[in-house]
Amino acid sequence: MKKPETIAAQALGWIEEKTRAVSPPLHVSSTFERDADNQYRSGRNYARADNPAFDQPEQVLAALEQGEAAMLFASGMAAATAVFLSLKPGDHVVAPKVMYWSLRNWLMNFARGWGLDVELVDTSDPAALKAAMRPGKTRLVWVETPANPLWDIVDIAAAAEIAHAAGARLAVDSTVATPVFTQPLALGADLVMHSATKYLNGHSDLVAGALVTKAIDESWQRMSDVRKQVGAILGSFESWLLLRGMRTLFPRVRAAAASAQTLAEALQRNENVASVLYPGLPGFKGHAIAARQMKGGFGAMMSIRVKGGEKAAIAAAARVQVFKRATSLGGVESLVEHRASVEGPDTPCPADLLRLSVGIEDAGDLLADLEQALRQGR
Numbered sequence: 197m198k199k200p201e202t203i204a205a206q207a208l209g210w211i212e213e214k215t216r217a218v219s220p221p222l223h224v225s226s227t228f229e230r231d232a233d234n235q236y237r238s239g240r241n242y243a244r245a246d247n248p249a250f251d252q253p254e255q256v257l258a259a260l261e262q263g264e265a266a267m268l269f270a271s272g273m274a275a276a277t278a279v280f281l282s283l284k285p286g287d288h289v290v291a292p293k294v295m296y297w298s299l300r301n302w303l304m305n306f307a308r309g310w311g312l313d314v315e316l317v318d319t320s321d322p323a324a325l326k327a328a329m330r331p332g333k334t335r336l337v338w339v340e341t342p343a344n345p346l347w348d349i350v351d352i353a354a355a356a357e358i359a360h361a362a363g364a365r366l367a368v369d370s371t372v373a374t375p376v377f378t379q380p381l382a383l384g385a386d387l388v389m390h391s392a393t394k395y396l397n398g399h400s401d402l403v404a405g406a407l408v409t410k411a412i413d414e415s416w417q418r419m420s421d422v423r424k425q426v427g428a429i430l431g432s433f434e435s436w437l438l439l440r441g442m443r444t445l446f447p448r449v450r451a452a453a454a455s456a457q458t459l460a461e462a463l464q465r466n467e468n469v470a471s472v473l474y475p476g477l478p479g480f481k482g483h484a485i486a487a488r489q490m491k492g493g494f495g496a497m498m499s500i501r502v503k504g505g506e507k508a509a510i511a512a513a514a515r516v517q518v519f520k521r522a523t524s525l526g527g528v529e530s531l532v533e534h535r536a537s538v539e540g541p542d543t544p545c546p547a548d549l550l551r552l553s554v555g556i557e558d559a560g561d562l563l564a565d566l567e568q569a570l571r572q573g574r
């Protein structure tokens with residue numbers, strides 16, 4: 197097996213057979229010809245079921261995550277909700293208190309109404325997770341690590357052991373960790389989810405999602421049925437763009453994470469910053485677990501709590517010149533967001549918090565930008 201850097205850069209080394217093209221053709225056909233004897237020997241009939249445009253990005257991602265198979269979806273939310281919709285009404289599922297806000301909303305408002313027994317716990321605390329398990333009834337434990345927007349760290353190996361002991365499966369939203377730093381399946385998880393909109397693509401120019409499974413089993417088949425029957429599929433062009441983005445995953449993500457570490461250390465000393473939330477800082481609550489489970493870096497997402505409260509935080513965000521004020525994360529350009537404004541009244545996100553997605557610009561430019569914005573923001 198080649199190293200992941202090689203797998204990503206060469207997209208598994210594929211060459212298109214007919215033309216010897218190094219970059220794959222863009223497949224756009226919605227339908228595929230049936231053989232004269234009424235068979236479908238190509239294995240394909242209609243692009244809602246599957247699409248040749250998915251093959252390469254799915255196989256590259258499966259290889260990077262050390263999974264048996266991967267599936268692309270129309271968005272990260274489409275991928276995540278397919279996991280829950282593959283369960284049955286009445287099933288008990290455990291999810292984190294601190295997690296991506298829209299998915300938490302969907303679980304509270306849609307999935308509960310649909311019949312799932314959703315319980316939110318502090319999944320960064322193994323004792324709390326263990327206490328929430330109902331053996332034989334809990335079907336799924338969903339975790340996110342590092343988790344939006346406080347970057348709580350979940351010990352994946354411990355969570356897998358707890359879930360499996362109760363007969364449940366463990367799914368990990370690994371969007372922020374990326375396959376560069378963490379392989380949840382190797383640590384015991386059953387399923388990995390990505391908002392491919394973020395680091396996998398990396399250029400803020402498409403919306404996509406993905407699931408990767410440890411084993412092709414009945415549960416995976418149900419998720420595949422959800423994708424096909426609901427039609428939560430990625431477009432051909434987006435699949436092609438995603439593959440192109442994944443080729444540079446390793447250098448992009450490593451550069452961004454190195455800058456994030458530099459920024460976190462410097463911002464910790466900034467007189468206008470009350471605290472820095474970043475798993476790479478030794479004083480951060482989840483640091484020891486992150487240091488064990490994240491290989492070679494701590495990701496490029498962090499939050500800062502601004503002295504002076506909500507007004508000062510929003511004022512600082514208003515003054516950035518290099519960072520862009522925008523939601524989302526994982527692109528080559530750095531973004532800043534006053535997260536509580538997005539998440540609304542029920543959020544666990546403090547009002548003085550700015551979320552930073554660190555890109556691949558010069559780290560000195562990024563730090564100088566934040567320093568001037570914080571200085572004048574008070």
Ligand SMILES: Cc1ncc(COP(=O)(O)O)c(C=O)c1O
Nearest residue numbers: 271272273296369371391393404
């Ligand atoms: C950690 C995480 N999971 C899931 C999602 C949802 O992904 P998408 O916006 O592609 O639907 C996001 C999007 O912000 C995210 O940050």
